[in-house]
Amino acid sequence: MAAPHKLASFRLPPLPTVGELIKLYNLRAEKQLSQNFLLDLRLTDKIIRQAGNLRGAHVCEVGPGPGGLTRSILNAGAADLLVVEKDSRFIPGLKLLSEAAPGRLRIVHGDILTYRMDRGFPAKISRRWDDDPPNLHIIGNLPFSVSTPLIIKWLEHVANRTGPFSFGRTQLTLTFQKEVAERLTASTGSRQRSRLSIMSQYLCTVHSCFTIPGRAFVPKPEVDVGVIHFTPLVQPQIQHPFKLVEKVVRNIFQFRRKHFYKGLEKLFPEACRVELTQEMIQMADIDPTLRSTELKIPHFRALCEAYAHLCSQDSSLINYEYREELRQNHQERRSKLLDGNMKAKTAK
Numbered sequence: 001m002a003a004p005h006k007l008a009s010f011r012l013p014p015l016p017t018v019g020e021l022i023k024l025y026n027l028r029a030e031k032q033l034s035q036n037f038l039l040d041l042r043l044t045d046k047i048i049r050q051a052g053n054l055r056g057a058h059v060c061e062v063g064p065g066p067g068g069l070t071r072s073i074l075n076a077g078a079a080d081l082l083v084v085e086k087d088s089r090f091i092p093g094l095k096l097l098s099e100a101a102p103g104r105l106r107i108v109h110g111d112i113l114t115y116r117m118d119r120g121f122p123a124k125i126s127r128r129w130d131d132d133p134p135n136l137h138i139i140g141n142l143p144f145s146v147s148t149p150l151i152i153k154w155l156e157h158v159a160n161r162t163g164p165f166s167f168g169r170t171q172l173t174l175t176f177q178k179e180v181a182e183r184l185t186a187s188t189g190s191r192q193r194s195r196l197s198i199m200s201q202y203l204c205t206v207h208s209c210f211t212i213p214g215r216a217f218v219p220k221p222e223v224d225v226g227v228i229h230f231t232p233l234v235q236p237q238i239q240h241p242f243k244l245v246e247k248v249v250r251n252i253f254q255f256r257r258k259h260f261y262k263g264l265e266k267l268f269p270e271a272c273r274v275e276l277t278q279e280m281i282q283m284a285d286i287d288p289t290l291r292s293t294e295l296k297i298p299h300f301r302a303l304c305e306a307y308a309h310l311c312s313q314d315s316s317l318i319n320y321e322y323r324e325e326l327r328q329n330h331q332e333r334r335s336k337l338l339d340g341n342m343k344a345k346t347a348k
């Protein structure tokens, strides 16, 4: 790995263009892997600038594909770029880039959903949580198919200070389909306010950088794309376990446009539903006629506080899942129906 001060001339030598590489290796986009490529290096440079100064930085790029963003990251002076790509067809092209930037590009052929990023970088780059962020950045033009599960997984890592966040408050610069980008940054009262807004904003400063029109990608997706920058907060706005917060928020947003208590009720089994919902709302001191989208993060904090208190009084509550109960009831009804049909047939 080259030391930052040795990177005086870090720009890549002349190489085939990304478009030429795609033709050279016959890299037809795979719909299953949500492959929409960025070939315009001015645009990839613009995305990379949102991450801040990358000179001498450690970077993990998700899904480099034919390497447009990868080139921009290297040209911005990253000292150590680790790319994680699932599709083996891109590996030869990435190796070409690696040869053009000796010692600066490491290639992992694997799945970002299971890759252990905490093992991917040296411990010496770690910073204390309340320090400035470490010199490690996660960057990616994310595959649409994994963007939501991936950001939820990383937010859980932020809450637990694990994975990429075992190095400190690692910053992320990522693309999302525009609708998801709007949900991530939506403020109280907006139509896009959703589970993703609360989960990301209670843990991070979330900044919408700019929108890329769908026509900038090859092949062109149906939607536009938003670039979002995340910096984990020193103090999360809700200080309860991630899983508890996620459960409260998910239930409340089951009925986004209704009074929030409609979703809240579903935290509790039928026998104690009305009573415990009322108790929870009273404890949190919130107007029950507010809609889910009108709740602010301090409201969610108060609701999590109240729910944690109720769970401490009855430990079975934390494992109760309304949807699971619905699923089981449905299965029971189905098997009763099947039994009845079988009996009717044998009686004939």
Ligand SMILES: C[S@@+](CC[C@H](N)C(=O)[O-])C[C@H]1O[C@@H](n2cnc3c(N)ncnc32)[C@H](O)[C@@H]1O
Residues within 6 Å of the ligand: 033, 034, 035, 036, 037, 038, 039, 062, 063, 064, 065, 066, 067, 068, 069, 084, 085, 086, 087, 090, 110, 111, 112, 113, 140, 141, 142, 143, 144, 146
């Ligand atoms: C939207 S394309 C972006 C490609 C390239 N970064 C660009 O901007 O042109 C998404 C890339 O992620 C890769 N990919 C999809 N699922 C992945 C996964 N689970 N882990 C790692 N890479 C993945 C795809 O093969 C593809 O190269």
